[in-house]
Amino acid sequence: MKIKRVSEFVSIKRTVENGTDEQLLAVKAIIGNVKKDGDSAIRIYTQQFDGASLESFTVTVDEMAEAYGDIDKEMVLIMQEAAENIRSYHQKQLRSSWMTTEENGTILGQKITPLDSVGVYVPGGTAAYPSSVLMNVIPAKVAGVERIVMVTPPNQNGKIPAAVLVAAHLAGVKEIYKIGGAQAIAALAYGTETIRPVDKITGPGNIFVALAKREVYGDVDIDMIAGPSEIAILADDTARANEVAADLLSQAEHDERASSVLVTTSESLAQKVAAEVAKQLAELPRKDIAVKAIADFGAIYLARDMNEAVKAVNELAPEHLEVITENPMELLGKIKHAGAIFIGRFSSEPVGDYFAGTNHVLPTNGTARFSSPLSVEDFQKKSSIIMYSEAALKENGAKIATFAREEGLEAHARAVEERLK
Amino acid sequence: MKIKRVSEFVSIKRTVENGTDEQLLAVKAIIGNVKKDGDSAIRIYTQQFDGASLESFTVTVDEMAEAYGDIDKEMVLIMQEAAENIRSYHQKQLRSSWMTTEENGTILGQKITPLDSVGVYVPGGTAAYPSSVLMNVIPAKVAGVERIVMVTPPNQNGKIPAAVLVAAHLAGVKEIYKIGGAQAIAALAYGTETIRPVDKITGPGNIFVALAKREVYGDVDIDMIAGPSEIAILADDTARANEVAADLLSQAEHDERASSVLVTTSESLAQKVAAEVAKQLAELPRKDIAVKAIADFGAIYLARDMNEAVKAVNELAPEHLEVITENPMELLGKIKHAGAIFIGRFSSEPVGDYFAGTNHVLPTNGTARFSSPLSVEDFQKKSSIIMYSEAALKENGAKIATFAREEGLEAHARAVEERLK
Structure with a gap:
């Protein structure tokens, strides 16, 4: 990794992927056809894009039971504990409706109501992401949303990964459809014979899913359009190079466009981390991705002092920020812009991805300047009360x-x- | 107004105005030129669209003093009292950062931080809307936003209405520019020599402003794109027809596309309101607008009972809902979707537009299903804390x-x- 002075710091802004005109046209056509032909359009697209011929998209109780048979028992227990942690953290975000009264009889307030229905998109592909199921569904459940619909593309055999199904069950989803892509977003937004429409769609997806979400936005609500992952680590000479390097790589393995940045006051740490990154990179299974991410969007910045370092971090407004310094809690008041702040050397970023209970759906690409982690509030809305x-x-x-x-x-x-x- | 059965009820959905391709191209060109040429582009567009030749866009202390001289003293006192009410209501929305601790040393929480900077667009044109200034600025101020920038187009003489300037001063704005249209949105999003960029842009505007906000969204945050105003009144036979009719017309005068709907269990009220609307319409200064709005988007729906009536209201998810029934508070629990709920016959909708303290920036066009009134939270964001x-x-x-x-x-x-x- 290159070591630079913080004074050379330029905000690592990656343009949000907007897709090509052809992709947008394809998405518009898919949405139009699903609106017009409903289930039969879905069937054609599922054949075309996922290679699966499905009469019914609905995941049955038998399929759910089969999933529990297919998955390692230890993994079920771990997901269950993670789900409990996520539930517990998000329950603390719950707010009550409130009212104030005045002597002249005036009453003002806010009534808080859950959304009626929410759709959660879960991406398919080679890997399964059960953590994404937990992180999107549980806040909606805690918010009080009555109807939560999950959609995810099937493989060629019409199957969904067992871990994804089990995570959905643990999170409390009762309505799951084996559909993906822009056609799934259209079905959620406008409904088909099988699928009733929802009020909001959340969850990550490929460029077609992202474009479709943008298209239906306004008719239904959507969550953010997520960019590639980012980590910034703010460290002084008390940090250990091997741990810092490992955390930088944990983001770099996500995506060739992921960004890993160290901002430090310690020149010696900077050099050791650069060496450690090179060493650990060589042994990673997803080395090809990580090498490219580190080369294109990785950097080590040296700051004169902690104030200069914090200033750089605030300019970056990273999705994930680790603070590994002698007194990390003292810096919390100065940190203004970050999606999630991990404090101290034992708070490695994957702790928050999977288990601690905070949400891993976080603002990317500098939007932590004005956006927040996915939360219970994203699944509720308010009405003003005036009497x-x-x-x-x-x-x-x-x-x-x-x-x-x-x-x-x-x-x-x-x-x-x-x-x- | 036509009287129909609730069973004939079809959601009065007006498509959101997306502008023409020509308008979008014009907006993109304006944004590009402001990015490239900064102040000089702004000067050219202000000459072209507002007919004003301005060397400096900045509103000076002298101009503010002049505005106080030009405005009726009683109006200043009324705006001041309204501002205090708005401040007091929004202060009750403030939340603190929070943390939880566990015996094993785990700390989880949410840190709440105001945005650094916000831009508020105030439309120009024939009328001045000082209430819009108060409603957009005060929540940002209460949230703790340090830099609030107001922009509004000047008239041909380079002037801004006195009431708008005084409202800005009462709300605590210290940075005001006499610019409007897409060029003002571009300046707020990307900055010029004079104007530093902001993190979020709020406030209503014409189609060019709306398109520009959509274009810059992602680089900065925006509030909702507002549709035309709506009122639904839920009433039984205790309601007075003259008051119901007057409130229906108060929305209809806003815009030819405004929607005014009465849902009632009382056939006699329905008939009396239809007659009253016709009578009061004839005497309105903005009659031409209101007649068209009532004809195209107005309706009276008769329901068998209150349950059926409430169901229709929830399907409508109106921006403003008045509940004028014998026991309106009893119905509050059943009402799920409305931007603002006005309870009882003395809570006429303009009470909330101007004075009570709740925000008049509300979700329109059925989006109250998933959106909330503008609030302090729109000017703050959260960071997760994990230790x-x-x-x-x-x-x-x-x-x-x-x-x-x-x-x-x-x-x-x-x-x-x-x-x-």
């Missing part, structure tokens, strides 16, 4: 009418005055 | 490594194991 008494309207009605007339809205003024006649 | 102790990692590290390997992510497993060697 004015006769006394309150008598006290304030004339002022409200004056304000409305200032804006040229006479009917607004009259609506208030109609009560005061 | 594992050595004991916690020893207890859970092997499980985390197993989970990572299940997903084929070896470097994730090794990052954890590197600490356990």
